[in-house]
Amino acid sequence: MTAPLLKVENLRIELTTRDGVAPVIDDLSFELGAGESISFVGESGCGKSMTALGIMGLLPEKVGRVASGSINFAGEELSTATEKRMREIRGNDISMIFQEPMTSLNPVYTVGEQIAEVLRAHQNLSKAAAWASAIELLDAVRIPNAQRRVSDYPFQMSGGQRQRVMIAIALACKPKILIADEPTTALDVTIQAQIFDLLNDMKRQTGAAIIMITHDMGAVAEMAERMIVMYAGRNAEQGPVEQIIERPRHPYSKGLIACVPHIMATLTEERRELTEVAGIVPSLREFGKNRCLFASRCNMVTQKCLDKRPPEVAFEGQQMSACWHAEAV
Amino acid sequence: MASLQSLMMRILYAAILLIAVLVLNFSMMHMAPGDVADTISQSMGGADQELLDQIRADYGLDQPFLVQMGRYIGNVLQFDLGYSFFYNKPVTELILQRLPATLLLVFVAQILALFIGVILGVISARKPNGIASHFVTILALFGYSAPVFWTGILLLIGFSLKIQLFPVAGMRDVTIEGGFWVHFIDVARHMVLPVITLGSIFLALYSRLSRATMMEVLGSDYVRTAKAKGLTERQVVYKHALKNSLSPVITLAGLQFSAVISGAVLVEAVFSWPGLGTLAFQSIIARDTPTILGILFFSALVVIVGNLLTDLALRLVDPRVRSKG
Ligand SMILES: Nc1ncnc2c1ncn2[C@@H]1O[C@H](COP(=O)(O)OP(=O)(O)OP(=O)(O)O)[C@@H](O)[C@H]1O
Ligand code: SF4
Ligand SMILES: [Mg+2]
8 A cells, every 4th residue: 555645643732721721632543545535524613623724734823733643744744844834835735625615715805816826826827827827717616707707806706606716726736635624514505515516526637635524424425435533532433434324333423324314315405414413512621531522422331431531443444433332333 | 887976975975064064163153252343343452333333244244144154155165265354364375374284294193103003003913912012002001091282292391302303393494495305304303293292192093903903804714714825924914914904994094084183283282383273273362263264164174085085095905895885
C-alpha cells in the first residue's frame, strides 16, 4: 500500500475556556488516501469542525491548539509547520468550504474578485488571467451566465449559488484535499442534492480527496467510501460506509443508523437529522474523562464502561470500534 | 438607474430641509427681543420712538411676520442674506470671508480624527491587550469627559505660552512674507493646536467604534474564508476586514457633523480663529440678526452637505447601499 495522502495520528486538540483546558479532540487517528472520500458524522458539538480547522491550521486564536499527535500531509508535518508554510498550503493544497454560504463570502467584493484572489495568491496569475479563470470556474460550478454573474456581489446571489462560488474558490487551485464542513446544512433540500452532485462531479474531474462533514447519513452513503463516527471529541467507529451501515459495531453508530429510516433513499427526499438518539452530548468539561463518554446514553453500559475509556478494537475489513462490548453490538 | 434616482431624492430632501431650517431660524430670531432698529439706534446713541418707527418702516420690520419671512427666504435663495449694520457689509460677503477658515479647521480635524481613529481601531482590535488598545481606552475616557475649551486652553498654556512651539492665536502671521509654501507652513503651524483640540473629541469616538466593529468583523465567517484561502495576515486585515468595518464609522462621522460645527465655535473662540464661530460669537453679542441668521443658514448648509458626502462615501464602500439606494 502506498503512503496515505493525509495521516492523522493520536491527534489531541485542546481548547482553553473559562472552565479550564479541555480536549475537544482526544486521541483521534485516521488516514485519507489520494482521491478518496471520507465522511465525518456525529451530533452537534462533537468536534467535527475542530478537526477540520486543526488540519487547516485555523483553530480559534489563543483558544485552540494542537496539544499532541500529528497531522501528516504528503510526508509533511502540519501541526508544527510555520504560519508561512501553512498559508502556502491553505486554499492551494488543502481547501475548505463552510456551513454558512450566506456569510462566508465577503459582502463588499464581487464574487469574481473573491475567486480571482485565491488564484493570484497561489499561482502568480495576472489580474486579467485570474479574472478569466474566475469566469471559467463559475461556469464549471454551473452558475448560468457566468460571464455576467462574475461581477455580481454576494448579496445578489441565492444561498445555493453562493455555496457554488465557495466551491469554485476552494477548487480554483486544484487542491489535493477538499474539506467540506456541512456544506448543505443551510440550504433547501433540492439545492442540497444539486450541491452534492456538483461536489461528486468536481471530485471526479479534479481527483481531489474529500473530507465531508455532515449530519446527513444519506449524503454519507452517496458521497463517501469510508466514514468516521465521532462522539464527544473521540473516534467511536471507523470503516467502510456500507459495512458500518450494514453491521455497526458501536451502540452510538447503531443508534444513528436506526433513526434514519431510508438511508439509501433518493437525495431529494426530506431526511431526518441525527439528533434522535435519546439524550444529549456531554459538555466540554466531560471530554477528558477516563471512561466511555457515551455511557449516559448507552443501553449496553456496564461498570467497566464507567471505569475506563474503551480501546479501539479492530474488525475485519478495516472496521474498528471504540467500545468495550463491540463484539456484542 | 435606481441608484441615481435615489441620489436625486436625497438632494431634494436636503433642499426641503434647508427651507425648513430657514423658516425655523427666522421664526426664532423674530421671537427674540430686540431688533435691527434697536441696534441702529443704539449705535447712534439713542433715538426717539418716531425715529425707531421710521427705521422699522425703512427696513420692512413693520410688515406682517409672514411677509417678512417670505421676503427673507426669497432673498436667501438668491444668496442675498441681508445687510449687517454692525459690520457694514452684506452678510453673504461677511460669511464667505469667514467660511474658508472654518471649513479648513472642520475638515482637517474630521479627516485626521477619522484616519487616525480607524488606524488606532484596527491596531487595537488585532491586539486587544496591546499598548494601542489601552491608549484608545484612555483617549476615550479623556475625549468624553474633557470639555473642548478646557483642552484648548490647556494646550494653549502648555504649547504656546510655556513652551513656545505654536502661535497663540489667529490663522496667519501678517508680517510673514514669502511664496505659497511659506504661507502654507505658517497656516499649518497656526492650525496644529485648534485641530488637536477639535479632533480629540472625535478621535476618541471614532477609535472606539472602529475598534469594536473591527473586532466583530475579524471574527466573521468571511474573514475565516479569507484565511482559509491562504491570504497573508495583511490582506486579511486590510483588504477583507477593514472595508467592512468602515461603514459604521463613516455613518457616525456623518452624524457628528453638527457636533463638529458647534465644537468649532468653541475652538475658534479659544484660539481666536477667524472663522464663522468667532463671527457668530461677536454677532450674537451685537444682536446682529441678519448675520446670525446667515450663519445659522450656512451651518445648516454645511451639515446637510456633510450628510450628502457621508452618503456618497457609504456608497463607495458598501455595494449593498449602492444598489438599494
Ligand atoms: N471558539 C471556541 N471557544 C470555545 N469553545 C468552542 C469554540 N468553538 C467551538 N467550541 C466548542 O468545541 C466543541 C466542538 O465544536 P465543533 O464546532 O467542532 O463541533 P461540530 O461537531 O462541528 O458541531 P456542529 O455539527 O454543530 O458544527 C463544542 O462543544 C463547542 O462548544
Ligand atoms: S463502552 Fe460501554 S457505554 Fe460505551 S458504547 Fe460501549 S457499551 Fe456503551
Ligand atoms: Mg461544525
